[in-house]
Amino acid sequence: MPAIRKKRSAFLILTLFATVTVLGLLWAGSHSIDERVITIRYLLFALSGFIAFATPYMLFPDSNVSSIQLGNISGAGLIAYLLGKMADYYWPMLVLFLILAFGDIHTPLEDLVTKGLYMILATTFFIGLNLISITRYLKSGPDSQFWQESEKGRDMRRKFADYFKYPLDPGSIPSLINTLIITAAGMIAIVAGSIFYGWLGSHYEIIAALLILLAGWVMIHKLKTNPEKNYYSTNAFFREFFGSDLQGDSVVERRKVEQLWWVPVPIRANVWQFMQQLDRKIPAGRVVAVGHFLIWFIAYQRPEQEFMTALWILFALAHQLFVMLSMQNSMAPGWLLRWVGSGTNWFFTRFWMQLRWLVPLLLSMNMQLFVFGIPGFREQFLITLFFLISAMITSAIGVVQLKRDFK
Incomplete structure (x- = not known):
């Protein structure tokens, strides 16, 4: 199993550990x-929604599915692999x-x-x-495929498109139900725990x-007997799931270069290429939206201004992970x-x-300033500066990597 999952570098692990420790303090x-007890409760409350939303994106589509097939990993071994991945x-x-404790x-x-x-x-x-x-x-794949391919699902898609003008993918119905159940x-x-406390x-x-x-x-113990069927069908569904329009066509495929009006013409096609590849690999917009939600959740608890500033800076830096993804050979060969x-x-x-994330970042910070009084304009300038500098540094790293690969 360790041979399938990618090893994390010791530097990355230590950096994450130090960052989380500092933020927690x-x-x-x-x-x-x-106050410590209340903070933990609030955090778990928010994590309920995050876990319900993020799990399918973390597990599927699985890039290691071919290795799992070749290795004939099944039963408890497959479950152990998924747990290790999480x-x-x-x-x-x-x-x-x-x-926090x-x-x-x-x-x-x-x-x-x-x-x-x-x-x-x-x-x-x-x-x-x-x-x-x-x-x-893991068990949602067969149900999702049924709703995706059946006449019942197509009829529901048409009704939502006609009456609500909403691009509902009927295959997402089981996922939506799972999200609601897990969150609830x-x-x-x-x-209930708070009531027991009282x-x-x-x-x-x-x-x-x-x-x-x-x-x-x-639930996981019952699944250990035969998880392979569910795993492969769910993985196949989520590989095709992300982004459908009113007619069920892929949004990724329908996006045109001309729609990127905010990009200078000489590099517009290149930006379009990277955005296409990123959208196929990870729903970047949804990930960023979740990040904004978590920051607002923490701001609701009125922490110290220094902590919120540090959190915004960390969030601004985290945006650059999308640039790092674009440096993979599978996404953009040198x-x-x-x-x-x-x-x-x-x-x-x-x-x-990366500039596409700057406007939502500024809007979110200014809305938070209006509601909670932080971050101030000075802090916003600092956060924006960190965002721009980190975007330039990561972009420069891509150029250095390109030259190194050429040698």
Whole structure:
């Protein structure tokens, strides 16, 4: 199994660990124990929706499906592979739980039992809800294909297109139902835990999290007997799922170069190429939207201004991961880029592609300034500067890589 999943560099792991630790301390380092408990509850409440939304994008379509077929990985081995894949994404969240619970700057040795209890509660809830989410989405493939291909699904598509002018893909109905069920289960569990806390005391709040973990374990255990059929059908569906218009045609295929009016003509076709490739690999717009939602959720808790500024800077830097994706050979082979244009051309192409995120970033920051009073204009200038400089640096890295590959 380790041979299939890509190994993470030690530098990346240490960087993520340090970043999460610093953010956790900035967020809750000066909190009292009661504030710490409320922060963990709010975070788990938001994570309920995030897990429900993000799971299919993290698991499918799986680029390792050919290796899994050749290796004849099945049963418990396939489940272990999927769990490991999710762990690669989510281990920083477990670090954050640890920091939120024990990262107490003022009274580090007080309320250790309560802190430990809520760290276990958060970890238990998080793992359990992920197990439920993985199981439900893994089993959604056959149902999604039925709705996608059946006359019933086509009829529903036509009705939504005619009456609501909404591009509903009927194959997404099972995913929509899963999103609602998983989100509701997580949020209800958090509310139930709070009720147990009020009635019986803090030690009983963990009951709801344990029930979520038990439900997830039972569901994933039942799936271990024969998960292959569900895995392959679900993977095939999600490979074709993203982006449909009113007639069910792929939006990616229908996007025209001329629609990128905001891009200078000399590099417009190049930007279009990268956007096409990115859209096929990851729903970038949805990922960024989730990022904005999480920042607004944290801002709702009124943390310190320094923490929010640091969070916005980190979010601005995270946008540049899309540029890093565009450097993969599977997305943009070096020989093709050198044949089509110069290094300078590709520098401005990647940089300009990132400018599309600048307007939503500024709008979101100014709306947050209006609602919560942060970040101020000085902080916004700093965040914007970080965004632009990081976009230039990552674009320059692409040029350096192009020249290095040529040698």
